[in-house]
Amino acid sequence: MPGSRAWAAVVVVVWVLLCPGSARAADTADPACVSTGLAEARVSTSLELLHDDRTYTKVVTRQTVDVPGDWAFAEALLLSRHSPAHTTAMACLTRQATGWQDPLRWWEWRPGAPEVMAEKGGRVRVVYEAHSWVSQYHENLDVGIWRLRAGAGTWSVTLRPPLALSGARWDAITVDPGAPGVESAQPWPTAVEDGSRLVWRPENRMTGSRSAPSVTVAVKPSWQRLWAAQSERLTAQGLDWVGGLVSTTTMSALLLWAAARYRPRRRTRDPVLRNLEYWAVIAVALFVLTYTDDLIHEYDVRRSAWWFEDALLRGHVFALATGALLLAFAKPPRRVWVVGALLAIPPAVTMSLPEGFDLYQWWDDQPMTSDLALAAETTASCCLMALTVLGFVAVAWRLGVDGELIPKTRRGVPSGGQPRDRELRLRIVVPAIAVWTAVVALCYALTEERNWQRASWLSDRGDPSYGIQHRSDFVWEAMWSVSKGQGWILTYSWILTALAMLAVLHTRRAPKGSPLEDPADRLLFLAFFPVAVSISGGRLANSLAEVLWIPVYMLALYAAVVSFRSLAVLEQRFEVSKWPLAAAAAARRELMEKSRVYRETHAELRRLDQGLFGDEPPERQVLEGRLDDLHDWPAAGPLPFPDRLPAQVSVVDAALALGPRNTWWANGVRGVRCALVPGLLAAVLSTWAGFVRGEAWRDTLLDLFGLPGMALGIVYWLSTWVGGGFFLGALWRVLPGRRGAVKAIPVVLAFSVPLALDALFGWFTQEGAANLALYAATMLLVLTVTGIALDLDTFRGERRYWQSRLGLLLSIYQMRYYSLQVAYLIGQLIAVITIWQFFAEPAATPPAGGK
Numbered sequence: 001m002p003g004s005r006a007w008a009a010v011v012v013v014v015w016v017l018l019c020p021g022s023a024r025a026a027d028t029a030d031p032a033c034v035s036t037g038l039a040e041a042r043v044s045t046s047l048e049l050l051h052d053d054r055t056y057t058k059v060v061t062r063q064t065v066d067v068p069g070d071w072a073f074a075e076a077l078l079l080s081r082h083s084p085a086h087t088t089a090m091a092c093l094t095r096q097a098t099g100w101q102d103p104l105r106w107w108e109w110r111p112g113a114p115e116v117m118a119e120k121g122g123r124v125r126v127v128y129e130a131h132s133w134v135s136q137y138h139e140n141l142d143v144g145i146w147r148l149r150a151g152a153g154t155w156s157v158t159l160r161p162p163l164a165l166s167g168a169r170w171d172a173i174t175v176d177p178g179a180p181g182v183e184s185a186q187p188w189p190t191a192v193e194d195g196s197r198l199v200w201r202p203e204n205r206m207t208g209s210r211s212a213p214s215v216t217v218a219v220k221p222s223w224q225r226l227w228a229a230q231s232e233r234l235t236a237q238g239l240d241w242v243g244g245l246v247s248t249t250t251m252s253a254l255l256l257w258a259a260a261r262y263r264p265r266r267r268t269r270d271p272v273l274r275n276l277e278y279w280a281v282i283a284v285a286l287f288v289l290t291y292t293d294d295l296i297h298e299y300d301v302r303r304s305a306w307w308f309e310d311a312l313l314r315g316h317v318f319a320l321a322t323g324a325l326l327l328a329f330a331k332p333p334r335r336v337w338v339v340g341a342l343l344a345i346p347p348a349v350t351m352s353l354p355e356g357f358d359l360y361q362w363w364d365d366q367p368m369t370s371d372l373a374l375a376a377e378t379t380a381s382c383c384l385m386a387l388t389v390l391g392f393v394a395v396a397w398r399l400g401v402d403g404e405l406i407p408k409t410r411r412g413v414p415s416g417g418q419p420r421d422r423e424l425r426l427r428i429v430v431p432a433i434a435v436w437t438a439v440v441a442l443c444y445a446l447t448e449e450r451n452w453q454r455a456s457w458l459s460d461r462g463d464p465s466y467g468i469q470h471r472s473d474f475v476w477e478a479m480w481s482v483s484k485g486q487g488w489i490l491t492y493s494w495i496l497t498a499l500a501m502l503a504v505l506h507t508r509r510a511p512k513g514s515p516l517e518d519p520a521d522r523l524l525f526l527a528f529f530p531v532a533v534s535i536s537g538g539r540l541a542n543s544l545a546e547v548l549w550i551p552v553y554m555l556a557l558y559a560a561v562v563s564f565r566s567l568a569v570l571e572q573r574f575e576v577s578k579w580p581l582a583a584a585a586a587a588r589r590e591l592m593e594k595s596r597v598y599r600e601t602h603a604e605l606r607r608l609d610q611g612l613f614g615d616e617p618p619e620r621q622v623l624e625g626r627l628d629d630l631h632d633w634p635a636a637g638p639l640p641f642p643d644r645l646p647a648q649v650s651v652v653d654a655a656l657a658l659g660p661r662n663t664w665w666a667n668g669v670r671g672v673r674c675a676l677v678p679g680l681l682a683a684v685l686s687t688w689a690g691f692v693r694g695e696a697w698r699d700t701l702l703d704l705f706g707l708p709g710m711a712l713g714i715v716y717w718l719s720t721w722v723g724g725g726f727f728l729g730a731l732w733r734v735l736p737g738r739r740g741a742v743k744a745i746p747v748v749l750a751f752s753v754p755l756a757l758d759a760l761f762g763w764f765t766q767e768g769a770a771n772l773a774l775y776a777a778t779m780l781l782v783l784t785v786t787g788i789a790l791d792l793d794t795f796r797g798e799r800r801y802w803q804s805r806l807g808l809l810l811s812i813y814q815m816r817y818y819s820l821q822v823a824y825l826i827g828q829l830i831a832v833i834t835i836w837q838f839f840a841e842p843a844a845t846p847p848a849g850g851k
Contacts, residue, residue, distance in 0.1 A: 033092035033164040037071035043165055043212070046174035047146050047157060049134075049219065053768035056133040057178075057225045061144035063129075065093050065165070069122025077116050077124045084460045090114065091458040092164040094128055094145060104455040107132050108143055109702070137230040150229035154183055159215040170212045173200040183218040224765045234298050241295050247547040248287045251497065252280035254527040254550070258501075261520035262508050271402050272507050279399075279500045282329050283493065286322060290490050293318040293483045308479070309354040312377075315482045316351040319384045320344055322486060326391025330398045335426055336390070343387040347380040347482075359475075374471060377478040378441070385485045386437045392489060393433070395496050397424045403503020440485070443707045448477050451702060481704070488705050492712065494531055495719070501528045506665060513570070513582055514734045515664050516561060525730070526554040532723030533751055535775060552754045557727070560750040567736035569657035574633065574643040581645070581654055582733065584633065588658055592795070594630050594651040601626050656739065659732040660793035667790075671729025672722045674789035678782045679721030685778065685832075686717040689771060724751060724779055725786045732790065739813065740787025748783055752776040774832065781828040 043065050050058040067074050073089035080086060091098040094114075108130050115127040130144045134155070141148045147158045157175060175182075175189075176197040189198035202213050220226075230236050259277045262270075293315055300311065327340050354360045357376035400406040401421045408419035452473055459466055501524055510518035515525040530553035565571055570582040584591075605623050631645045645654065659667040691700045691710040700706035728735075728747050735743040755776050759769035791813075 033088070033098060033162070034072050035164045035167055037068055037074070038164055039167050039169075040068045041071070041165060041168040042066040043161075043168050043170050044172040044174075045145060045159070046172075046176070047144075048176040049157075049178045049221070051178045051221055051225050052766055055767055056135045056228050056231075057221060058131060058133055059141070059143050059146075059148060060131045061129070061146055062127070063094065063144050065126045065128075065168075066119070067093070067124045067126065069124070074122070074124050077126060078118060081113050081457075082461065084462055087458050087460060090126075090128075093126060093162060095458060096160055096162055098458070102458070104459075105142055106451070106455050107136075107141060109454070109698075111698075134225070134229045136232045139232075150226075152230075153220065153226070155219045155221065155229075157217040157219060159212065161212040166212060168212070170200075170202045173202070173213075173215055174198065175215070175217050177217065177219045178221070180220070180222070183220045185218070186216045187213055222766060224767075234302055237295060237298050241291055243546050244291060245284070245287060247550070248284055250547045250550055251527070251531070252284050254523070255280035255497075255501070258504070258520060258524040258527065261523060262504065270508070272503050275399055275402055276500045276504050278329060279496065282325060283497060285325060286490060286493060289318050289322045289325070290483075290487050294487065297483070307360075308476075309351075309360050312354060312359060312479055313351045315479065316347045316380065316384065319388070319482050319486050320347060322490070323384070323387040323391045326388070326395050330391065330394035332394045332398070332424060336394060336424060339426060339430060340387055340390060343383045343390070346376075346383045350376050350380040373475050374478065377475055381478050381481045381485070382437050382441050384482050385440065385489070386433050388486050388489050389433050389436060390429070392493075392496070393429060394424065396499055399496065399499040399503050403499070403506050405499065405503060405506060440705070440708045444477075444481060444485075444704050445474075447701065447704050447706065448474065451704075454702075477704075484704065488709070492716070498528065498531050498719075501531065509663075509665055511663070513585060513664060515730055516558070516734065526558055529553050529557045529727065529750070532726065533720050533779075534754065535720060549754060552757065553750070556753040557747075557750040560746040560753075561731055561734055564736040564746055565734050568734050569649055569653050569738060570733050572646050572649050575646055576643045579643075581649065581657070584654075585658055585733070588655075588662065591651055591655040591658065595655040595795070598627065598630050598651050601630075653738045656791055656794055657733060658794070659729065660790055660796065664730045664733065667732045668726045668730030670793055671725035671727070671732075671786060671790060673725075674729075674793065675722045675725025675782060675786040676718075678785040679718050679725065682721045682778045682782050683714050683717035686720075686775070687713040689774065721779065721782045724748075724783050728783050728786055729790060740789070740791040741784045742787075744780065744783035744787040748776070748780045751779050777828065777832045781832060784828060 043063070045063040046061065048060045050060065067077065073085065073092060076083070076085035076089040081090075088098060091102070095102045109132060110128075110130045112129075114129075117125045117127075119125050128144060132141055132143045134141060134148060134150050137150055137152075139149070141150070142160075145160055145162060147160050149156045149158075157177075159173060161170075174197060175185075178196070181196045182198065185198055187200070190201045191199045193199055198217065200213060200215060255276055259273050259280075262273055296314065297311065323340065323344070327337065330336075350357055350359065358370040358373040359377060397406070406422055409422050410419050452470060456466070456470075505515070505521065505524060505528070509515065509521055512518050512521070515521040527550075530550050534549055534553050570580060570585065572581050573579065574581065574583075601623050608623070630651050631647075633643045633645060645651065660670045661667045687710060690696060691706070691713055700710060703709065724747060728740075728744055731747065732743060735746055737743045737745070755772045759772050762769035762772075
């Protein structure tokens with residue numbers, strides 16, 4: 001089938017990555033570390049706990065060893081870092097054991113390879129830096145030559161010097177526990193610097209020798225960091241599961257409520273409303289299928305008695321059920337079902353006959369090393385990833401077609417016939433899914449290889465166990481990629497929820513000037529706001545409170561609009577009838593004609609004031625009378641008699657208040673289009689901040705889905721910014737202000753209030769919130785540009801009379817220079833750059849490369 005070559009290439013790449021380890025396997029053992037010659041070695045080490053402005057406490061350590069030249073492995077330190085002698089020498093200086101006797105450290109990260117420098121007298125200087133995050137409760141966290149254990153009330157930090165350095169000269173041992181300090185220290189430090197940093201300088205006054213003491217420090221961090229260290233507990237993950245379920249169920253309840261409000265309008269079964277109702281139920285089922293597997297896995301890990309084939313069976317069953325549920329909702333053509341069935345065959349066979357593919361070993365038994373096991377599990381995982389994406393695309397296509405969000409086609413339709421719905425073309429979809437799956441699998445394999453090299457950097461590549469453990473690790477990760485990959489893809493199921501809501505708003509909206517006027521539209525429109533633009537939540541201990549962000553966003557938008565609606569132009573009253581100006585909204589053409597005369601008359605007045613007319617300048621009184629006449633409003637439409645616009649509202653203001661289109665939906669669509677260009681630039685900026693800037697890039701490279709996740713991150717942020725453009729356009733007629741830049745402020749305010757509450761929560765939990773300010777400033781900038789573009793689009797019919805859009809815009813705003821708007825935009829750019837430069841968010845969470 002299409003794409004099989006791409007998947008085969010992924011399998012070949014993984015096989016090539018693993019072959020060298022087993023090919024170089026030799027029947028040799030690591031030579032034992034020798035301490036002879038290390039008595040004159042000089043050692044110093046430090047440990048720092050960084051608590052503030054991050055979710056998890058970061059542990060940073062640095063070790064410096066000055067090795068004498070007569071040590072047996074001194075010259076080996078200067079060799080290639082991949083040579084067996086170099087790894088043995090480095091293990092002797094940084095570990096208590098060498099080879100496989102020291103477990104792989106998946107939760108230790110290093111900024112780079114240890115720095116090795118040759119010095120005078122043949123001595124060699126080694127600088128070893130490492131870091132990690134405290135996110136595990138009652139687990140030994142080894143970082144460098146230190147061990148940290150997080151308890152319920154206190155943490156213990158213990159120095160574990162390598163045996164080879166037990167007789168070396170230890171110059172300084174430093175522990176910086178951060179605020180609020182230490183509970184106890186054994187032995188008591190030699191000095192205390194800067195208020196809390198403890199320093200030991202071991203020295204035997206009788207012999208003059210220095211040796212490593214047994215240093216143990218008890219630290220009691222703040223309750224926020226103590227709670228963070230328990231996030232890996234089964235109880236915490238269970239609460240996280242419950243919080244996600246409650247949030248998903250709440251949104252589904254809102255969808256069902258909105259569908260019930262639309263039902264009285266039609267007695268027949270409506271496919272669009274039926275989609276919304278069915279999806280509300282399926283969204284909850286998808287959450288249960290996607291995340292229950294992970295919860296059961298955590299329970300099995302703590303039970304310490306589980307089998308590979310059990311985890312394989314459970315993961316594949318959950319994944320196949322999820323794919324089947326997506327396709328069942330989408331109801332695609334039969335050929336799509338055939339493709340889905342073909343993709344389900346490899347995982348079904350693999351989980352049914354694990355013995356036939358060497359996928360039956362127990363965790364503590366001989367690791368799986370056969371090529372057949374690796375190829376079979378890699379193929380099954382790729383097929384399940386493709387099946388999930390196929391179901392996702394099929395659901396999105398059905399929602400888009402039923403909701404008329406995808407334009408109809410006239411291809412194959414007789415002349416004069418009605419256009420028909422577009423079909424999902426497999427010749428385009430299947431190759432695209434195959435390429436996507438191959439790219440994700442390749443990134444996954446390369447990242448896993450990088451993580452393996454990071455964790456096994458002190459293992460001898462020539463040891464027979466190296467190739468065995470290497471291949472076994474890939475088989476396990478291929479199996480875990482099923483649940484991890486499906487969970488990663490379905491975190492974007494909010495896109496499907498948004499499509500289901502947009503489909504109803506598009507096809508069943510009431511013919512009103514605002515989506516807030518009709519009760520059914522209002523509920524669904526407000527519920528769409530947290531789906532489209534929300535970025536709050538997700539903080540530590542916030543899983544149960546995540547559901548609160550849904551009403552917070554809804555209320556913030558409703559309050560921001562209703563509170564200032566009386567200031568909207570179309571809410572102003574005619575002078576005689578006291579009717580709102582919205583009653584004359586149908587007279588768009590007359591308003592546009594009067595607006596042009598109004599602007600031309602004002603231009604004549606400016607030229608008259610500047611003396612730019614010829615010998616017979618027009619009389620000022622005539623021009624002012626013409627402007628006064630433009631305020632007269634003839635009896636038309638709902639107006640029963642002639643009336644006048646209020647003095648503070650010009651015909652240009654009234655025309656701009658209508659927006660570029662005649663309905664709130666069409667204005668919202670124009671807002672999306674106008675926000676695309678600034679939104680794309682803002683999406684790149686936000687993705688750079690989240691995936692590339694500072695430590696984020698290293699975390700992205702360590703995350704198994706980091707690189708493809710960065711691509712989807714652009715989609716996520718672009719949808720956020722253009723979603724703001726949709727709300728700006730849809731609410732255009734009820735927003736205050738005469739210009740688009742002012743109309744953007746209430747929408748930005750509704751977006752920023754939840755961010756402010758989230759920042760307040762971050763202050764309470766001592767977590768960083770600088771990026772939230774960046775997001776709010778970026779939204780203001782994007783919507784300001786979008787609002788100006790919507791003003792320009794309102795008078796698009798006059799574009800052919802102007803040499804440039806800037807000239808038309810200056811005429812619309814009645815300004816000789818664009819100074820005020822330019823100053824406003826430049827101020828926003830400066831704010832964004834300032835926040836970006838000086839208030840960048842530090843790395844708050846550990847990378848996803850740990851195991």
